[in-house]
Amino acid sequence: MNAYMQRVLDEVKARNPHEKLFLQTVEEVFDSLVPIVEKHSDQYEKYAVLERMCEPDRQIQFRVTWVDDAGKPHVNRGFRVQFNSAIGPYKGGLRFASDVTLDTMKFLGFEQTFKNSLTSLPIGGGKGGSDFSPIGKSDMEVMRFCQAFMTELWRHIGPDVDVPAGDIGVGGREIGFLYGQYKRIKAVWENGVLTGKGFSYGGSLIRPEATGYGAVYYLQEVLKHEGESIEGKRIAISGYGNVGWGIMKKAAQLGAKVTYFAGPDGYIHDPDGVVGEKLDFILEMRAKDPMHCKPYADKYGVEFVPGTKCWGVKDVDIYMPAATQNDVNLDWAKKIAESGVKYYIEVANMPTTNEALTFLRGQKHIIVAPSKAVNAGGVATSAFEMSQNSMRYNWTAEEVDEKLHHVMTNIYNASVEAAEKAGLGYDLVAGGNIAGFLRVADAMMAQGLV
Ligand code: 2IT
Numbered sequence: 001m002n003a004y005m006q007r008v009l010d011e012v013k014a015r016n017p018h019e020k021l022f023l024q025t026v027e028e029v030f031d032s033l034v035p036i037v038e039k040h041s042d043q044y045e046k047y048a049v050l051e052r053m054c055e056p057d058r059q060i061q062f063r064v065t066w067v068d069d070a071g072k073p074h075v076n077r078g079f080r081v082q083f084n085s086a087i088g089p090y091k092g093g094l095r096f097a098s099d100v101t102l103d104t105m106k107f108l109g110f111e112q113t114f115k116n117s118l119t120s121l122p123i124g125g126g127k128g129g130s131d132f133s134p135i136g137k138s139d140m141e142v143m144r145f146c147q148a149f150m151t152e153l154w155r156h157i158g159p160d161v162d163v164p165a166g167d168i169g170v171g172g173r174e175i176g177f178l179y180g181q182y183k184r185i186k187a188v189w190e191n192g193v194l195t196g197k198g199f200s201y202g203g204s205l206i207r208p209e210a211t212g213y214g215a216v217y218y219l220q221e222v223l224k225h226e227g228e229s230i231e232g233k234r235i236a237i238s239g240y241g242n243v244g245w246g247i248m249k250k251a252a253q254l255g256a257k258v259t260y261f262a263g264p265d266g267y268i269h270d271p272d273g274v275v276g277e278k279l280d281f282i283l284e285m286r287a288k289d290p291m292h293c294k295p296y297a298d299k300y301g302v303e304f305v306p307g308t309k310c311w312g313v314k315d316v317d318i319y320m321p322a323a324t325q326n327d328v329n330l331d332w333a334k335k336i337a338e339s340g341v342k343y344y345i346e347v348a349n350m351p352t353t354n355e356a357l358t359f360l361r362g363q364k365h366i367i368v369a370p371s372k373a374v375n376a377g378g379v380a381t382s383a384f385e386m387s388q389n390s391m392r393y394n395w396t397a398e399e400v401d402e403k404l405h406h407v408m409t410n411i412y413n414a415s416v417e418a419a420e421k422a423g424l425g426y427d428l429v430a431g432g433n434i435a436g437f438l439r440v441a442d443a444m445m446a447q448g449l450v
Pocket of ligand 1: 091092093094112163164165166167168195349375376378379380382
């Protein structure tokens with residue numbers, strides 16, 4: 001790292017002493033950018049590109065007061081971090097989970113900026129959410145929370161300003177309640193203000209599955225590069241939310257299968273794969289109780305291993321962590337390396353600690369693909385939803401799926417090309433970061449010091 005990069009990194013660390021996750025992603029990205037930034041350091045320093053990329057345009061924090069079914073008041077903290085608008089309106093999900101802090105929002109907003117750039121669509125980076133968890137709450141409690149949350153958020157967002165979507169804890173139900181309150185307050189029909197909506201009021205077909213589908217399309221490109229096909233492949237994943245479910249579904253469509261999946265209570269091993277009606281059962285099980293996957297084992301008579309993750313199992317071809325951040329630490333990474341499995345495809349946002357990621361990237365027999373690229377199909381399909389809302393027109397599921405496939409192939413190719421051009425060889429992690437960076441950096445320099 002040259003003096004410019006080191007200075008910026010030191011400044012970012014000094015300014016964010018408590019923001020561990022945010023610093024983790026900044027360090028990971030900077031590591032990839034070394035050959036690019038060093039080559040054009042004068043230009044980037046002149047326009048303070050790195051400094052500005054690491055400091056959000058603005059971050060909004062607000063109190064959310066709501067009342068539960070028993071009449072008891074609750075106070076939560078709401079956030080929206082508008083990170084970077086160089087290439088389009090802020091775009092990124094809302095996360096409702098009890099461990100959400102400003103740090104979580106900043107790490108996700110920073111990642112989102114690079115990811116959205118990679119899609120080649122006109123969307124900037126943002127993220128929001130709350131330390132409220134919908135788990136164990138009634139529909140009416142979730143509705144009152146969402147209404148209170150939107151009563152603060154609405155003034156900061158808009159179809160050309162900032163377009164939130166879902167993330168962990170925010171699915172179709174929450175988006176519906178949030179949209180209803182936005183419409184009530186503004187008295188307008190601006191359904192381009194949120195994505196992940198229900199189809200009846202402007203949602204896009206395929207959006208719920210898009211992140212998982214996109215991840216499998218990206219995986220197909222990786223396999224192609226190795227002269228392999230996806231057919232017959234066995235996959236181990238963590239998480240079985242919309243993202244994990246989308247992976248299961250697309251894998252099944254393409255003749256592969258998810259044979260292991262892990263949840264908060266342990267992991268499932270189903271050698272026949274999660275296919276057919278089992279896909280519907282996953283949805284049912286999740287809706288009843290998102291904290292336990294054991295009912296799957298009870299229903300289908302397969303193995304359930306409580307209290308641990310499935311990283312390190314040998315009878316699979318591909319690992320795809322699709323749950324949450326820092327799911328795979330160095331200990332798990334060592335087990336993964338020992339297993340002999342060749343493909344480590346990140347899906348959740350930052351699912352690997354930096355230590356573990358460096359370790360895995362150093363293993364010659366493992367191909368690592370980064371989440372920023374692999375999971376970008378979700379937000380890409382959100383951008384398609386925005387397009388459809390602007391046009392007052394709906395594409396068919398086939399049209400959306402085809403566009404999604406196209407975006408994912410492009411992301412893969414752009415990543416390969418960016419790393420090769422930077423002299424790094426076949427490096428999907430660095431290539432993804434570089435390709436995402438270049439577009440935002442160009443736009444920021446063109447628009448001057450703002
Ligand atoms: O992490 C992500 O890309 C998302 N949660 C989806 C963002 C979006 O705007 O669809």
